[in-house]
Amino acid sequence: MNQNLVSDKENIETIFESIKQLSVQYFNQLPNQTVGIENPLKQFPSLNENGLGTIATKELFENIFLPNIIASSGSRYWGFVTGGTTPAAIAGDWLVSVFDQNPQSIKGNGDISAILEVHTIKLLLQLFNLPDDFMGAFVSGATISNFTGLATARQWLGNQLGYDIAVEGIKSKIKIYAAVPHSSAIKSLAMLGLGSSNCIKIPLLEGREAMNNEAFEAMIQEQKEEPFILISSGGTVNTVDFDDMLFIASLKKKYNFWWHIDAAFGGFAACSPRYMHLLQGWEKADSITIDNHKWLNVPYDSAIILTRKEHALLQVQTFQNSNAPYLGNPLENFTYLNYVPDNSRRFRALPAWFSLMAYGKSGYRDIVENNIALAQQLGKYIEESNYYQLVAPVRLNVVCFTTKKNTDIKLLLAQMNKRGNIFITPTIYREQTCMRAALVNWRTTALDIEAAINELHEVYEIVNTK
Numbered sequence: 001m002n003q004n005l006v007s008d009k010e011n012i013e014t015i016f017e018s019i020k021q022l023s024v025q026y027f028n029q030l031p032n033q034t035v036g037i038e039n040p041l042k043q044f045p046s047l048n049e050n051g052l053g054t055i056a057t058k059e060l061f062e063n064i065f066l067p068n069i070i071a072s073s074g075s076r077y078w079g080f081v082t083g084g085t086t087p088a089a090i091a092g093d094w095l096v097s098v099f100d101q102n103p104q105s106i107k108g109n110g111d112i113s114a115i116l117e118v119h120t121i122k123l124l125l126q127l128f129n130l131p132d133d134f135m136g137a138f139v140s141g142a143t144i145s146n147f148t149g150l151a152t153a154r155q156w157l158g159n160q161l162g163y164d165i166a167v168e169g170i171k172s173k174i175k176i177y178a179a180v181p182h183s184s185a186i187k188s189l190a191m192l193g194l195g196s197s198n199c200i201k202i203p204l205l206e207g208r209e210a211m212n213n214e215a216f217e218a219m220i221q222e223q224k225e226e227p228f229i230l231i232s233s234g235g236t237v238n239t240v241d242f243d244d245m246l247f248i249a250s251l252k253k254k255y256n257f258w259w260h261i262d263a264a265f266g267g268f269a270a271c272s273p274r275y276m277h278l279l280q281g282w283e284k285a286d287s288i289t290i291d292n293h294k295w296l297n298v299p300y301d302s303a304i305i306l307t308r309k310e311h312a313l314l315q316v317q318t319f320q321n322s323n324a325p326y327l328g329n330p331l332e333n334f335t336y337l338n339y340v341p342d343n344s345r346r347f348r349a350l351p352a353w354f355s356l357m358a359y360g361k362s363g364y365r366d367i368v369e370n371n372i373a374l375a376q377q378l379g380k381y382i383e384e385s386n387y388y389q390l391v392a393p394v395r396l397n398v399v400c401f402t403t404k405k406n407t408d409i410k411l412l413l414a415q416m417n418k419r420g421n422i423f424i425t426p427t428i429y430r431e432q433t434c435m436r437a438a439l440v441n442w443r444t445t446a447l448d449i450e451a452a453i454n455e456l457h458e459v460y461e462i463v464n465t466k
Contacts, residue, residue, distance in 0.1 A: 002050065002051065003050070004050065004051045004052065004053040004054075007053055008053060008054050011055075014055070015054045015055060018054075018055055018058060019058065022058065022062070023090075026069075030071050030073065030074040030075070030443070031074070031075065033070070033071035033074055034070055034071065034420030034421075035070050035071045035072070035074060035076055035077045035420055035421070035422060035423035036070060036416065036417035036418065036419070036420040036423055037068055037070060037417075037420065038417065038418045040068060041064065041065070041068055044064075045060065045064065070420070070423075072423075073085050073441075074441070074443065075441050075443040075444040075445065075448045076421065076422045076423065076444070076448050076451065076452060077423045077441065078422065078423060078424050078437040078438050078439055078452075079423045079424055079425040079436075079438070080425060080438070081237065081264070081265050081291075081294050081398075081438040081440055082293070082294070082438075082440065082441075083293055083294045083295055083296065083297040083298070083440045083441055083442070084297050084441040084442055084443055085297060085298060085299045085351075086297045086298070086355045086358070086359065086442055087358075088351075088354040088355040088357070088358035088359065089296075089297060089298040089299060089351040089352070089354055089355040090299070090351075091351075091354055092298075092350040092351035092352070092353060092354030092355065093298070093299045093350070093351040095350060096346065096347045096348075096350050096351065099113075099347065099350075100347075101113035101347045102344065102345060102347075103116075103117050103138075103336055103345050103347055103349065104335045104336055104337055104345070105333060105334065105335040105336075106118055106334055106335075107333055107334065113347045113349070113350075114335070114336060116349055116350065116353060117137070117138060117336070117347075117348075117349035118135075119353070120138075120349040120352050120353045120356065121134075121135065121136040121137070121138075121304065121306075121349075123352075123353070123356045123357075124136070124290075124304060124352070124356070125306075126361075127270075127271060127356065127361060127364060128267060128268075128270040128271070128290070129270050129276065130270075130282075130283055130288075130306070131283055133283070133308055133309060133310075134288070134306040134307065134308055134309065135306070135307060135308075135309050135312065136304045136305060136306040136307070137304065137305055137336055137339050137340045138292075138302060138303070138304055138345070138348040138349050138352075139303050139304065139305055139340055139341075139342070139348075140301040140302070140303065140342075140348075141184075141291060141293070141300075141301050141302070141303045142182070142184050142262070142264040142289050142291045142303050143184040143187060143188065144303065144305075144340075144341060144342075145264075145289040145290070145291070145303040145304065145305040146182070146184050146185045146187075146188045146231075146260070146262060146289050147188040147191060147192065147341065148287075148305040148307075148315075148319075148340055148341060149260045149286075149287030149288070149289055149305050149307065150185070150188050150189065150192060150194075150229065150231070150260060150287075151188075151192055151318050151319070151341075152258075152286075152287060152307055152311060152314050152315045152318050153229045153258040153260055153286065153287065154170075154174065154192055154194065154229075154318075155314045155315075155317055155318045156227075156258050156286075156311065156314050157174055157227050157228070157229060157258065158170075158171075159314065160227040160256065161227070164317065166317050166318050166320075170193055170194070174194055174198075174228075174229065175200060175226065175227075175228035175229070176189065176194060176198060176199050176200065176228065176229045176230075176231065177199070177200045177201075177202055177216070177219070177220070177228060177229070177230050177231070178199050178200075178201065178202060178230070178231035178232070178233075179201065179202040179203075179204055179209070179210065179211035179212075179216075179232070179233065179243060180204070180209045180210075180211075180233055180236045180241070181199060181231050181233075181262070182233075182236075182237060182262050182264065184262075184264075185231050185262055186199060199231070200219070202215065202216045202219065203215040203216075208239075208241055209233065209236040209238065209239050209241035209392075210233070210241045210242060210243050210244065211232070211243050211244070213244055213247045217251065220251075220255055220257075224254075224255060225256070226256075227256045227257060227258075228255075228256075228257045228258075229257065229258045229260065230248065230257050230258070230259050230260065231260050231261075231262060232245070232248055232259065232260070232261050232262070232285075233261075233262060233266070234261045234262060234263025234264075234266040234267050234269075234278075234279060234282065234288070235263060235264070235265055235266015235267070235269070235278075235396065236266075237398070237427075237436075237438075238392065238398065238400050238427055238429045238434075238436060239392040239393070239395060239398065239400055239429070240266055240395045240396035240397065240398045241395060242266060242269075242278045242279070244281075245261075245278075245279055245280055245281035245282045245284075245285075246280055246281035247281075248281065248284075249281035249282075249284040252284055258286045258287070259284070259285045259286050259287075260285065260286060260287045260288070260289070261282055261285045261287070261288045261289065262289045263279070263282070263288055263289060263290055264289055264290060264291040264294060264303070265291055265294040265295050265397075265438075265440060266278070266279075266396065267279065267282075267288065267290040268290075268294075268295035268296070268364070268368050269368070269396060270282075271361070271364045271365050271367075271368045272365055272368050272369050272372075273365075274369065275368070275369075275372070275396065278396075285308075286307065286308055286311060287305065287306060287307045287308070287311075288305075288306040288307075289303065289304075289305060290303060290304050290306070291303045292304060292348075292352055294440050295364075295367065295368060295371075295397075295440045296352060296355065296364070297355065297367065297440070297441065297442045298351040298352050298355055299351055301348075302348045302351065302352065305340070315339055316338050316339065319337075319338055319339055319340060319341060320338040321337055321338060321343065367442045368397075370444070371397045371439040371440055371441070371444060372396055372397050372439075374439055374444055374445075374446065374448070374449050375394050375396070375397045375398065375399050375437070375439045376394050377446065377449050378394075378399050378437060378439075378449050378452060378453070379393075379394035379399045379401075381449075381453045381456075382399060382401045385404075385456075385457075386404070387403060387404060387405075387407075387456070387457065387460045388401050388402065388403055388404060388456065388460075389401060389402060389403070389404050391429050391430070391432060391434050392429065397438060397439045397440060398436060398437065398438045398439075399436070399437045399439075400427065400429055400434050400435070400436050401434060401435055401436075401437075402432060402433070402434045402435065403460070405464075407460065407463060407464060408463070409426060409433050409434070409435060410426070411463050412435070412459055412460065412463055413425075413426055413435065415459045415462055415463055416455065416459050419455070419459070421451060421452075421455045422437075422451070422452045422455050422456075424436060424437040437452070
C-alpha cells in the first residue's frame with residue numbers, strides 16, 4: 001500500500017490538528033484579508049508518483065495557493081450575495097466530510113442523515129414562519145432549486161393537460177409568466193426544454209422591479225381556463241423588490257396555475273418582524289427557492305427547494321429512479337433520490353442544522369436586521385455623496401448605485417479589486433451600468449461600512465486624477 005496513505009492513517013490526529021491551526025489562522029486574519037487579487041496563479045505543481053502526504057501537501061498549498069485565497073467569507077465581500085460561514089456551520093461542515101454520509105431514505109437500514117434532513121427542513125419552515133404544508137430538500141444552490149421547482153411545475157402542467165411529461169415528453173406549448181426572473185430561473189427553463197426565450201414578461205410597476213398586478217391579470221384573463229406557470233420574485237437581485245404575494249395568493253382562487261417563488265435571499269426577510277410583510281401570502285405558493293449559502297451563512301454549496309406536500313406524487317413522477325429496483329417502490333419508500341435531480345447527495349443539512357440550533361431565531365433575526373441597517377447606512381452615504389448616486393431605493397440589503405459623473409465603472413471596480421479592501425460587483429439596471437453591494441455576512445459591522453465609504457471616496461479620486 002502507498003506509504004503516505006499508511007502514514008496518514010497513523011497520524012490522523014496530527015493532520016487534523018494542523019488543519020485546525022490553519023483554519024483558525026485564516027479565520028482570525030479575515031478582517032485584514034484581501035477580498036481581491038490582481039495577478040492570479042498561472043503555474044501549478046505536477047502530479048507526484050507517490051504523493052507527498054497530507055502535511056507536506058498542506059505546506060505546499062500554504063506556499064503556493066493560500067496567498068491567493070481571498071476573504072470571500074469575510075465582512076467586506078459584498079459580491080454575488082455571498083454569505084460567510086458561522087462557526088457552528090463550519091463545525092457541521094467539517095463533520096460532513098468526516099462522516100461522509102449519503103442522505104437517501106428515511107426508512108429501512110440507512111443512516112440517520114436523511115431523517116436529520118427532514119428535521120432541518122422543519123426547522124427552516126419555523127425560521128421562515130411557513131406552515132407545515134411544505135416538504136423540502138437540500139440541493140446545491142438556487143439554480144438547482146429553481147430547476148427542481150419548475151420541473152415539478154412542468155409535470156403538474158402536463159397533468160392538467162392529460163399527459164405525463166416525465167414519461168412522454170412535452171407535447172404542447174407551456175405558458176410561463178415572470179416579471180423580473182433571475183438568470184438561474186431562465187437557465188432552468190432552458191435545461192427543462194421549455195426554452196429560455198419562452199418566458200412571457202409581465203409589465204412592471206413604474207420605477208419598480210415588481211409586476212404590475214392589473215396588467216398581469218389582464219394578460220391571463222384572456223385565456224382564463226388555460227393552466228400556466230408563474231415565477232414570482234421574493235427579492236430581485238438588483239433592488240430586492242418583491243412581487244405582491246397577497247395579490248398572487250388571491251389569484252390562486254380564480255385561476256389554475258403553479259406558483260413558484262424565487263426567494264433565494266429575500267426569503268430571509270421573514271426572519272424579521274420589521275420586514276416579513278414583504279412576503280405576506282407566500283405560504284400559498286406551490287414551490288419556493290431559498291439559498292442557504294447566502295443569508296443562512298453556511299458554506300457553499302447549499303440551498304433548499306420547498307414544495308407543497310400535496311404535490312409529492314408529481315415530484316416523484318418527475319425525479320423517480322424507475323429503473324432502479326433496489327430502491328423499492330418510490331411511492332411507498334420515501335427517498336430523496338426520487339425527490340430531487342441528483343442521486344449522489346452531500347450531507348448539506350448538517351451545517352444548517354448546527355447553525356440553526358446554535359443561534360436560533362433571534363440569531364438570524366439579528367443577522368438580517370443588522371445587514372439591512374448597514375445597507376441603509378451605506379445607501380445614505382451614496383445619497384449624500386458628491387461622487388455617487390443611488391439608482392434605486394435601498395429596500396433591504398442591496399445597494400445599487402452609479403457615479404454622478406461619466407466615470408468608467410470598470411476602472412473603478414478594477415482599482416477596488418487591485419486594492420482588495422472591499423469587493424462589489426458590476427450590474428446592469430435599466431440598461432445602465434451600475435455597481436451593486438449585497439450585505440449578507442454575519443460578521444459585517446459599522447466599521448466595515450466606514451472602511452467602504454473611505455475606499456469608495458479614495459478610489460474615485462484615484463481614477464479621476466489619472
